[in-house]
Structures are given as structure tokens and as C-alpha cells.
Amino acid sequence: MAHAVLVLFLGLVGLKTTVLPAEIPPECEVPEPEPRCRAFAPAWVYNKSSMYCERWSNGNCYTEGKFQTEDECNNKCRDHVLGPCAVGLEEEECRKMEKRYAFDTKLRRCVLRQGCFLTNRGENNFASLTKCNQTCGEFTHDPCLETETRLSCNRTRSAFPWENTWFRYDQRRQICEPFNYTGCYESRNRFEDETECWKICSKHVKERCKMP
Incomplete structure (x- = not known):
């Protein structure tokens, strides 16, 4: 009987995995x-x-x-x-790339990561976006409403060999638009692909005809 009660208790505990904020030092x-x-x-x-x-x-x-x-x-x-949720993903050597979700402390949201990760170790490592949000969603900030902050940046465009196209949500136009991310501006309103941008920011679109 005691064993059955223990199993039931553990099952109920497993229903909610959200990490509660620890006491501030x-x-x-x-x-x-x-x-x-x-x-x-x-x-x-x-x-x-x-x-x-x-x-x-x-x-x-x-x-x-x-x-x-x-x-x-x-x-x-x-x-x-x-x-x-502040722990980074641990990588390992493998032959097959896999998709995992992790909480990004800089972007302050759960993001998709592709690579070879230690799936059996590390708590900031999830098979789905839903599971990541269930655990780390408490610390998420809405990136769609954030504006850019210019950083001290005197480098020329040629100094950014890794520059590529990202997407950001435009509040006024209510669309996800492409832009060249160079690192001279700091903002969490940036997404690696258009689909991710629409998935996270579509809740702010009032005119449904603007949806893709």
C-alpha cells in the first residue's frame, strides 16, 4: 500500500516540471x-x-x-x-546530427539547436519546444516587442565574415522581415528563420491577412 502511494505521489510530481526560481543570494x-x-x-x-x-x-x-x-x-x-536553464548544451562527436531544444540565456527563450549533444546529461536539453517551455518558460521574455540597442561598433561590414540573414518582427507593419545581422546591434528580436519568427510573434498580429 505504501509503495502504491509513493508511485502515485511521484506520478503527480512528474506532471509539472517547471523550474521554480531559486532564492536570490x-x-x-x-x-x-x-x-x-x-x-x-x-x-x-x-x-x-x-x-x-x-x-x-x-x-x-x-x-x-x-x-x-x-x-x-x-x-x-x-x-x-x-x-x-542556464546550463549550456554539451556536445559530443557523432555521425548523425540531431535537433534539440534548449533555453538560450541571451535570447531569453527556448530555441532550436542542431548538432551532436549529450542527450543523457544536462537538464537544459529537450526533445521538443513544448518540454523546454514547460521547464524554462518562467524565464522567457517576449522578444517580439523589443527594440534594438546600438553597441559600440567601429568595424566595417567586411569584418563580419559570419554575417547572414536573420528575421525580426516589425511591430508597426506587423510582419516578420529579413535583415542582415552583423552584431553591431543588440536585440533579442532576431530569429534564424522566418518560420520561427512567425511562430513566436504571430500572437501580436491583429490583421490576420498579413499572416503568411
Whole structure:
């Protein structure tokens, strides 16, 4: 009887696989209220509302909860909260390429990856987009409504041998459009193919006749 109850309990637990955000480490807490500091003193701060590290123009004005690099903030704060969803896919040598889904911490959504991956190890490794979203969907941000932020970029177009065509969602025109991604702009509103763009952003299209 006890064994049957245990099996039933484990079965119920298995129905929901969503990763609950972990408790924020003390060193990642930003003290309130906001400091009185008018100086331009940027630093990386963990925003518990978005669950991601952000570069605040007055970040260094805080006495605690500030980091000088994004990597340091991510390692101590973001990755702790995201848990297995922050772990990268492990690759291995194989003869047959396979499709797997994983949560991308830069794009802040589940994406398709093609390659040779260790399917028996690593929790950020899913057979379908649905399973990935079930586990890591808590940390997803809508990329379709995000605008571009220009980065410091003095390189010429010839400096980007890997430049290729991506797709982004245009809110005003309500369409997915192609553009040449060079790396000089930072935005999660970019998709490797048009199908992926429409699949994620079609919910924002009010005029159905614009759908492909």
C-alpha cells in the first residue's frame, strides 16, 4: 500500500516540471531606496523583477548588489536563479546530427539547436519546444516587442565574415522581415528563420491577412 502511494505521489510530481526560481543570494540584493547619486557610474545589477542582470547607469552608486562585469553578475545571481536553464548544451562527436531544444540565456527563450549533444546529461536539453517551455518558460521574455540597442561598433561590414540573414518582427507593419545581422546591434528580436519568427510573434498580429 505504501509503495502504491509513493508511485502515485511521484506520478503527480512528474506532471509539472517547471523550474521554480531559486532564492536570490544576499550579495545580489540591491538596497532600497535608490541612492542619491547623479554621477554617471555604470555597473551591473541583478534585477529581481526581470530575473536578469542589467547595466544601470548609476549602478556604482549602490553600496551593495553591484558587479563590474556582466559575467560576474550572471555567475553569482542570474545562473543561481535560472538553475538548470542556464546550463549550456554539451556536445559530443557523432555521425548523425540531431535537433534539440534548449533555453538560450541571451535570447531569453527556448530555441532550436542542431548538432551532436549529450542527450543523457544536462537538464537544459529537450526533445521538443513544448518540454523546454514547460521547464524554462518562467524565464522567457517576449522578444517580439523589443527594440534594438546600438553597441559600440567601429568595424566595417567586411569584418563580419559570419554575417547572414536573420528575421525580426516589425511591430508597426506587423510582419516578420529579413535583415542582415552583423552584431553591431543588440536585440533579442532576431530569429534564424522566418518560420520561427512567425511562430513566436504571430500572437501580436491583429490583421490576420498579413499572416503568411
